[in-house]
Amino acid sequence: MFKKTGRVFWAVFAACGLAGCGHDSQTARISTSTQRGALAVDPPLRVASLSASAFAGELSASASGKDLLQLAGTPACGVDFYYLKYWTVDPAGSPTEVSGALMVPTGSTSQCSGPRPIVLYAHGTASTSTYNIADITDTGNAANAESAMIAAVFAAQGYIVVAPNYAGYDISNLGYHPYLDAAANADDMEDALTAARTALPHTFTPQTTDDGKLFITGYSEGGYVAMATVKAMQAAGETVTASAPSSGPYALEALGDLIFFGQVDIGSTVFAPLITTSYQHAYQNVYSQTSDVYSSTYAAGIDTLLPSPLPLTTLFSSGKLPESAMFDSATPSSSTGVPQIDAAADALLAEPTSPPYPPAEAALFDAGFGTPYLINNTYRVQYVDDALENPDEAAMTVIHGGTLTSGDIALATAPTIGLREDFKLNDMRNGGWAPEEPMLMCGADQDPTVFFEIDTGTMAAEWSAQVQAGLVSVLDLDATPSGPYAPLQQGFQSAYQALVSAEGASTAIQSFHGSEAPFCMVAARDFFAQVP
Amino acid sequence: MQHKIATLALGTALALAATGAYAGNSYPNDVRIGAYLVHFDASASDITGPYTVPGLGTSIESTTTLYLAYVRQLSQHFQVELALGWPPVTYAKAVGPAFVGSVPYNGKRIASVRWFSPTALLEYSFFSPQSHWRPFVGIGVNYSRFYSRQITAAGAAVSGGPTSISLPASVGPAVTAGVLYRLSTRWHVVASYSVAEVNSRLTTDTAGVRRSSEIHFWPNAVVISVGYAF
Numbered sequence: 001m002f003k004k005t006g007r008v009f010w011a012v013f014a015a016c017g018l019a020g021c022g023h024d025s026q027t028a029r030i031s032t033s034t035q036r037g038a039l040a041v042d043p044p045l046r047v048a049s050l051s052a053s054a055f056a057g058e059l060s061a062s063a064s065g066k067d068l069l070q071l072a073g074t075p076a077c078g079v080d081f082y083y084l085k086y087w088t089v090d091p092a093g094s095p096t097e098v099s100g101a102l103m104v105p106t107g108s109t110s111q112c113s114g115p116r117p118i119v120l121y122a123h124g125t126a127s128t129s130t131y132n133i134a135d136i137t138d139t140g141n142a143a144n145a146e147s148a149m150i151a152a153v154f155a156a157q158g159y160i161v162v163a164p165n166y167a168g169y170d171i172s173n174l175g176y177h178p179y180l181d182a183a184a185n186a187d188d189m190e191d192a193l194t195a196a197r198t199a200l201p202h203t204f205t206p207q208t209t210d211d212g213k214l215f216i217t218g219y220s221e222g223g224y225v226a227m228a229t230v231k232a233m234q235a236a237g238e239t240v241t242a243s244a245p246s247s248g249p250y251a252l253e254a255l256g257d258l259i260f261f262g263q264v265d266i267g268s269t270v271f272a273p274l275i276t277t278s279y280q281h282a283y284q285n286v287y288s289q290t291s292d293v294y295s296s297t298y299a300a301g302i303d304t305l306l307p308s309p310l311p312l313t314t315l316f317s318s319g320k321l322p323e324s325a326m327f328d329s330a331t332p333s334s335s336t337g338v339p340q341i342d343a344a345a346d347a348l349l350a351e352p353t354s355p356p357y358p359p360a361e362a363a364l365f366d367a368g369f370g371t372p373y374l375i376n377n378t379y380r381v382q383y384v385d386d387a388l389e390n391p392d393e394a395a396m397t398v399i400h401g402g403t404l405t406s407g408d409i410a411l412a413t414a415p416t417i418g419l420r421e422d423f424k425l426n427d428m429r430n431g432g433w434a435p436e437e438p439m440l441m442c443g444a445d446q447d448p449t450v451f452f453e454i455d456t457g458t459m460a461a462e463w464s465a466q467v468q469a470g471l472v473s474v475l476d477l478d479a480t481p482s483g484p485y486a487p488l489q490q491g492f493q494s495a496y497q498a499l500v501s502a503e504g505a506s507t508a509i510q511s512f513h514g515s516e517a518p519f520c521m522v523a524a525r526d527f528f529a530q531v532p
Numbered sequence: 533m534q535h536k537i538a539t540l541a542l543g544t545a546l547a548l549a550a551t552g553a554y555a556g557n558s559y560p561n562d563v564r565i566g567a568y569l570v571h572f573d574a575s576a577s578d579i580t581g582p583y584t585v586p587g588l589g590t591s592i593e594s595t596t597t598l599y600l601a602y603v604r605q606l607s608q609h610f611q612v613e614l615a616l617g618w619p620p621v622t623y624a625k626a627v628g629p630a631f632v633g634s635v636p637y638n639g640k641r642i643a644s645v646r647w648f649s650p651t652a653l654l655e656y657s658f659f660s661p662q663s664h665w666r667p668f669v670g671i672g673v674n675y676s677r678f679y680s681r682q683i684t685a686a687g688a689a690v691s692g693g694p695t696s697i698s699l700p701a702s703v704g705p706a707v708t709a710g711v712l713y714r715l716s717t718r719w720h721v722v723a724s725y726s727v728a729e730v731n732s733r734l735t736t737d738t739a740g741v742r743r744s745s746e747i748h749f750w751p752n753a754v755v756i757s758v759g760y761a762f
Contacts, residue, residue, distance in 0.1 A: 023680060024679070024680065024681045024682065024696060024697065025681065025682045025683045025694065025695060025696055025697065026694060026696050027693075027694055027695055027696040027737040027738060027739065027740070028693055028694050028738070028739040028740070030740065041739045041740050043693050043694065043739065044693070044739055045583065045692045045693055045738055045739035045740070045741050046692035046693055047583045047692060048583075048632075048633040049633045049634050049635050049689070050633045050634050051634040054631075054633060054634045078634060083583070083739070083741075085739075085740070135583065137583055137585060137633075138583075204689070204693075
């Protein structure tokens with residue numbers, strides 16, 4: 001009897017021990033699909049959950065957070081931050097896994113739950129490959145400030161936010177970033193949106209749903225990406241309720257020409273490798289070898305330099321990149337043999353001086369010249385010669401001090417330099433399109449990084465009919481405050497003056513471009529709120 | 533080193549068991565049933581991994597479960613015991629800040645797990661087999677296997693979603709001391725105190741994000757049981 005009973009006991013224990021009684025909890029489902037927009041991990045990881053008061057408390061802990069809180073307003077909602085992993089395609093059309101953020105408002109009020117509008121946000125240029133806009137918990141991540149900004153401006157006010165990290169960043173193993181590649185950027189944005197819509201019913205707050213309104217915005221590179229996404233979605237017949245691209249390099253060809261004409265913007269030594277690497281991967285027409293474009297000091301390895309796991313300060317100090325010297329201070333001469341071209345080219349190749357430029361502007365451009373320098377002289381001459389022989393009319397209008405109108409902003413007819421061909425292809429003027437839904441273009445006229453006039457001004461001239469009709473609006477934060485955005489204009493100008501007083505003009509100007517961002521995003525939010 | 537000691541102890545116990553029952557005892561087999569009051573004297577390193585704020589720890593709640601054992605007499609003074617508790621549901625409790633973000637943490641039950649944790653002991657009993665009171669001491673080896681590993685709702689909330697838990701099996705030394713009181717030829721009651729060492733590495737997987745913590749348990753158990761010899 002006992003022997004039998006004992007056997008039963010041991011059999012039960014053996015069964016529990018070896019086979020296991022009960023079951024283990026399971027993690028999220030890993031998608032086997034690599035189709036565009038497939039959510040790779042469902043449900044996505046919730047990185048953090050902050051109540052409205054906790055988020056306000058977090059922001060109040062720093063001076064910059066306090067400024068953001070004052071500008072964005074007291075959070076009305078809490079925010080759940082999710083880390084999206086999804087599939088998109090690289091410029092060659094191959095599947096590639098990428099990541100981004102989904103921010104979901106939380107709270108019991110109707111502003112924070114139930115059907116809510118989506119803001120699809122595109123981030124600005126990032127040199128750091130670890131850029132992860134979902135990681136609100138890591139203040140050391142380069143994306144942390146931008147993550148907090150969009151959470152405070154949009155998610156904490158009841159918008160669902162979707163923000164890709166872009167291919168080339170975070171988990172992406174693409175090895176480069178398709179920088180200012182309109183088609184690839186739009187694909188990434190649309191795929192992030194698709195993945196986020198898939199994820200929404202599986203979050204901790206499935207009662208918060210997509211109400212069908214889609215707003216697209218972004219800042220700097222993200223302004224360009226936002227506009228490219230509107231263009232692509234509109235062409236595909238998809239609904240975009242309204243958009244607010246901000247401070248983006250929309251008129252790429254014209255901006256590129258101005259930079260090669262010596263109007264070197266702050267950040268150009270970082271933008272240049274990102275662009276040439278991107279276009280070389282996409283079109284294989286920028287160079288045969290990097291030394292075709294870059295000086296011998298920097299050519300080796302420049303095609304794999306950015307995005308980098310190292311901070312820019314390290315790249316500068318280790319001699320991988322010049323901090324600001326885009327061009328040789330011993331400026332070269334043109335030798336096409338065509339006297340008019342050579343004379344005009346030499347004038348454009350010369351270092352900008354005051355006069356004719358105002359002293360501050362000349363000083364800004366002057367920083368773009370030095371030794372060692374990034375772009376080799378031969379290439380700069382070739383580029384400038386081509387820009388003269390196949391002119392971008394907007395660039396020519398601006399360089400000669402003219403006013404942009406719809407009649408003098410045409411793209412170059414047939415550029416012969418690969419980089420200019422690529423600029424033209426990705427220029428937002430290309431394709432003869434115009435927004436069909438409301439668009440606000442925000443920026444600041446004195447922006448030393450993404451020039452307002454050549455970018456926003458060119459697009460406003462391109463779409464002058466839509467501007468006249470009120471479909472496209474332009475907000476210049478540097479203009480005399482007036483109209484519905486006057487408080488933001490006043491606020492930006494006051495904040496920048498305070499920065500100048502605190503740090504001095506030459507230091508403050510380095511932060512000019514970044515300091516516009518929260519003002520433009522609040523303007524975008526105000527603009528979206530008016531759209532029925 | 534621990535594994536060597538455990539292997540040596542287990543080997544010795546099995547070798548002695550293999551020599552057969554003590555010929556002078558007509559009831560060399562003994563089964564026991566009772567209560568296992570387990571206190572997990574656990575220490576765990578902070579949980580580390582991506583998206584993890586510093587200072588998040590865990591502790592293990594004490595538990596009571598059914599004790600079952602089989603004892604085989606080897607000689608007047610030596611016996612081997614194979615003991616285990618009915619695999620108890622054990623809860624991991626959060627230790628750290630009151631909130632992670634706005635998610636409650638400290639004191640919350642974040643996971644549960646069942647243990648299959650047999651212990652083989654070689655024991656020495658004092659006094660003669662006819663004594664009513666027989667204190668004993670023992671040394672042996674514990675094997676712990678964890679299953680039915682479940683994240684709780686609170687654990688999923690702080691982890692960020694559905695979470696799987698990995699907790700590899702552990703082999704470690706065990707010691708015991710106790711006393712047997714003979715009620716009759718066949719029946720007796722036993723009280724003992726045992727300690728084992730269990731080391732494992734807790735790894736969680738939430739949406740592909742892995743976090744881990746080294747856990748060292750010193751499960752110490754008070755056992756009150758009744759035995760029947762046959």
